[in-house]
Amino acid sequence: MIVTVVVEDHHLRVLDGIKELSLHAQTSTKPIRNFNAHRPRKR
Numbered sequence: 110m111i112v113t114v115v116v117e118d119h120h121l122r123v124l125d126g127i128k129e130l131s132l133h134a135q136t137s138t139k140p141i142r143n144f145n146a147h148r149p150r151k152r
Contacts, residue, residue, distance in 0.1 A: 114144055 112130065115122040121133040121144065135141075 112146075116141060 110125065113124045115124060116135075119135050121135060121141070122129055123131045123133075123146070
């Protein structure tokens with residue numbers, strides 16, 4: 110799966126096409142160097 114990470118002023122959004130998969134608060138004012146993502150576990 111290929112996703113898009115949108116960096117905004119205070120949040121990171123992870124999108125699959127137009128569907129938002131997750132929203133993360135940006136906790137630092139430093140530039141983003143990396144973003145670790147993990148495949149969801151099957152239940």
